[in-house]
Amino acid sequence: MEGKGTTSSTFSTTITTVRSHLIIRRLPDYLLMIGAFVFLTLAVLCEMFIPLYTGKLIDILRVEQHWDDFRSAVILMAVFSIGSSFSAGCRGGLFMCAIGSFICRVKLQLFGSLVRQEIGFFERTKTGDITSRLSTDTTLMARAVALNVNVLLRTLIKTLGMLYLMFSLSWKLTLLMLMETPLTGLLQNIYDTHYQRLSKEVQDSVASSNDAAGEAVSGIRTVKSFNSEPSELHRYNNRLMDTHNLKTRRGTVRAVYLLVRRVMNVAMLHYGRLFIQHGQMTTGSLVSFILYQSNLGRNIRTLIYIFGDMLNCVGAAGKVFEYLDRKPEVSTDGTLQPEKLEGHVCFQELTFSYPTRTDHNVLEDFTLELKPGQTTALVGISGGGKSTCVSLLQRFYQPHHGQILLDGQPLQNYQHKYLHSKVVAVGQEPVLFSGTVRENIAYGLPDCSLERVQDAARKANAHEFICELNKGYNTDVGERGNLLGSSQKQRIAIARALIRQPQVILLDEITSFLDAESEQMVQKALANCSNHTLLVIAHRLKTIERADQIIVIDQGKVLEQGTHQELMEKKGHYYKLKEKLFADDSTHAQDKTRN
CATH class of the missing domain: 1.20.1560.10 (ABC transporter type 1, transmembrane domain)
Structure with a gap:
């Protein structure tokens, strides 16, 4: 209960x-x-x-x-x-x-x-x-x-x-009708239950008859081989009789139901005739009453x-x-909007696991500092936690323990729109939306002028190729940017990031699928970001060698950090990773030199 x-x-x-x-x-x-x-x-x-x-x-x-x-x-x-x-x-x-x-x-x-x-x-x-x-x-x-x-x-x-x-x-006839209504409802319920059950049995029986006929026809060679035509005929006849009997029962149930309903209607008419004989109703009133009664049901x-x-x-x-x-689990109630931002980022003793795998910590007691105006490269094997750092900096998730500071203030204290204008990311496969080049660069900035769009495109080394397109900045990029090349999409994505005048730029393996020429164009675009705090995840040696500091991550922990030269001299984890991860780069460079 x-x-x-x-x-x-x-x-x-x-x-x-x-x-x-x-x-x-x-x-x-x-x-x-x-x-x-x-x-x-x-x-x-x-x-x-x-x-x-x-x-x-x-x-x-x-x-x-x-x-x-x-x-x-x-x-x-x-x-x-x-x-x-x-x-x-x-x-x-x-x-x-x-x-x-x-x-x-x-x-x-x-x-x-x-x-x-x-x-x-x-x-x-x-x-x-x-x-x-x-x-x-x-x-x-x-x-x-x-x-x-x-x-x-x-x-x-x-x-x-x-x-x-x-x-x-007629209040008397109405009371009789109201007394009859519960009986009619009960009768309707009983009828619906039995009729639906019998209808289902009829459908099953028809299917069984069809199965019997289908088996005999499909196996006609076997039937004739064993002289089983009479037995198959008898079996099919039994199935047909079962269906006929069920339909008869269903028809009987319906007939009884309709008979009882008609008897009730006749009884009501009989009482109506008595009221007319005694002068309590007119013929027209009885007709009106019957019309109301049928509608009422x-x-x-x-x-x-x-x-x-x-x-x-x-x-x-x-x-x-x-x-x-x-309510989103990651709060967006921050209000901090400082006029000037240095871009000093600190990961302080972070512990984090993804919502879909709460039993596995991707980062554990993770500490890292990104200094203003410097480029920091994260290296390590896949699944070590590199991309997780980028996601946490964008506040896609909330760390379970520890915090991320931006200029000494926790990320959650910053106003949501302000934070995403100062901390921007460019991914491995940038997402462009159907529309023009200008609309994609100014994405999320409805009142952005063409001059501002062009300035961002120049910084991203994209202005020249955009001007060569049929309609320039008004050229349609197609669904998901499929009318543009990979390098062009990457540079438009970089322009989309730079137009917000960010202080922290996150680059997640943006040159992984580019050829040498396309990579060179993107590298030129990145050279214009020297005054920003850059966090780079890359598998290309050129990108990593230029970093001010290199962080080696494995299983959510910092193993080594320093410049390329310092880490190579140590001959530790980075040295081994260089031989393992960047061998293709070295081979490609050697082949290019030979040619």
């Missing part, structure tokens, strides 16, 4: 939360909703009076010389019919406009909430789940808000109105269906609002 109570309480809380969310997010559409509810009420009222005046017409036709009353009743029926149709159309249109606006707003808010989440959230959550929330679940939620609420309110108002009119026609079934459907939609809405309300 306690478990049931807890489940009920949780479900009630979920409905309350979803309802409050829907109300808050629907406020901008309140005028459309008010108009829709007004037309909904008018449509229901007009529709309810049509059966009433149908009965009045029958009573008028039974009496001679009442043409004025007849004409008035016909005019009123026409007015109610036209009013019902017009109001229903306006109601549906306003509801659709409101729900269209609501869906766009919720999708935009959901997408905004998603892009604010930390990187770990996307690593833990499947892409299919995210896109499902963004498309399918928002649509289901809209269905709960618009279609179901529309039908629910219309049916509820109509049901209450019809009950009132039925009481006004449909309305009750609709209410039951809509309630169940709304429960399903509440689940979808709960999933959407779960993402909408989620």
